[in-house]
Amino acid sequence: MSGALEASFDLLLGAALLWLAWHSVAAPQVLRRVAMFLVFGLLMALVWARLGAPDLALAEAAIGAGITSALLLGAGVATPHPDLDGAATRTTRSACGVPRPVLAVLCTLLGIGLALVMYATASTPAPAPSTAAVDAHVLGNPVTAVLLDFRGYDTLLELLVLLVALLGARVLGERLEPVPATAPPGGVAPMLDQLLAMSTPVLLLTALYVLWAGSDAPGGAFQAGALLAGLGVMYSLAGRLQPLAHTPHRLRLLLVLGVGAFALFACASLLWSPAPLTFPARGARALALTLDLALMISVAVTLVLLFLAAPGARIGRR
Amino acid sequence: MSGLDLLAVALVCAGCAFFLTGTLGLLRFPDPRARLHALTKADNVGLGLICAGLGVLDASVAGALKLALVWVLGMLASTLSAFLIARQETVRSGGQRR
C-alpha cells in the first residue's frame, strides 16, 4: 500500500516537472516561460528533498529557482522579445533546419531510449563506495565535509569559475551604461522600503544560521550566500543599490575573499601535511567555519553583481 | 494512526482544499485584481492550515514556532507581491497610482 502511494506521488511529481518544463520552453511570452521555470525549480527542490538530499533542496530553491529566475527575468524584460502569436507557434521551421515535427519525434525516441538506459544502469549499480571516512569526519554534515575537506580542490575551482564569470560579465558590462534597469515606471513603491526594513534582519539571521548549521545539519555556505544574494536583489529592486561603472576596492576584497581564503588554506595546510588542502587534526571545525564564511561572502557579492550586470555597486538611494 | 496524526492529516487536507480553491479563482476570475483576491486570501489561509498541520505532526515548540515564522514570511511576501501587481495594473489601465 505504501509502495503504491509513494510511487503515485513520485509519478505525480515527475509529470508536473515534465509539464512545467514543456511550458517553460514553449510558452508564448517571456514572462510566462520564466514563471514556469521558477515553479519548475521549486518542484526540483521538492524532488531533492524526496531523494534524501536536503542540502541540494536548499541550494536548488535558492540558487536554481531564485537567482536564475531573477537573472532570466531581468534579461528577458530588458531585451526585445516578440510575443509569439498563433502563426508563429504553428510554424514547422526550427532553428537547426530539421522541421519541428521530425525533431519532436526524434527527441521523443531519444527520451524513451534514455529512460531505458537510465533505468538499466540505475537499477543494477556497482556497489557504493564506503562512506566510512566521511562518517568519521569531525563535521556532522557529510556534504559539507566532502565539499571542504575531501573535495576542497573542486570547491576552489568552483569559486574560480564564479570569479571568471564575473570578470567576463565585467569586461562586457563596461560597454553598457550602468542604467538602473530595475526601476519600475511609476517610481519605487513605498511598501518596498517597509518590506526591506522587515526582511533584512530576518534574511541576515537566516543566512548566518544556515551557514552555522551547515557544519552538522543540512545547510552550508552556498545556500547562505544565495540567501544574501536574494537580499541584494531586493535592495536593487527597491532602488537602494546603485550600479557603478567601476569596482570599489572594498568590493574587490570581498569578491576575492573566497578564493583567497582557499588559497591561503592550501598553502598553510602544507605546514601540517604533505598534501595541500588537507584539514588539520585539531581546529577542523573552526577552519571549516572560517572557510564557509569567506565562501558565503564571496558567493553573495558575486551573484548580486552578476544580477546587476555592472562592475560595482554601492548602497544608497538613487 | 493516532488522533494527532488524524488531526494533522485533516488540517493539511483542508489547506490543500483552500489552495485548490485559490487556483480555481486564478484560472477563472476575469481581471487581475479579482485573481489577486483569490491568490492572497485563499492561498495564505491554505498555507496557515498546512503549517498548523505540520506543526501538529512535529509536536515540538521550536518546530511549531519555525512553521509559524514560515507562515508570517509567506504572508509578507504575498502582500508585497499583490500590492506591486495591483499598482502595475493601475498604471497599465491608466488610473492614478498612489
Place this chain on the structure above:
Amino acid sequence: MSLWAYCATAAGLFAIGLYGLLAYSDFIQRLLAANIMVSAVFLYLIVTAASTATPPHPVPQAMVLTGIVVAVSVTALALVLVLVRCLRALPDDAAPRPQDTAGSADG
C-alpha cells in the same frame, strides 16, 4: 522511491530541453532549455546515488551542488552577453539584429 518514475522524468526532461535548444531561435528560450537539460542530468546523478544507499552518497551530492553554482554563473555570463548584443553595445557586431531574426516567424 520509485526508480522508474524518476528515470523517466530525467529522460523526459532531457528530451524536452534538447527539443527547446534545437527548435527555437530565441536566445533566452534556448538558455531555459539548456538549464532544464542540466537539471535532468543532476536528477539522474542523484537517482543513481539514492538507489544504492539511503541517504545518498555525499560525493554525487557535492558534485551536483557544485554543478548548480556553475550553471548559475554560466547563465549569468550568457545573459550579460545577450544584453550587450541586443542593446548593440558591441561596436563591430556583425550578427543580425534581434529585429531581423524576430521578423521570421519562430522568434
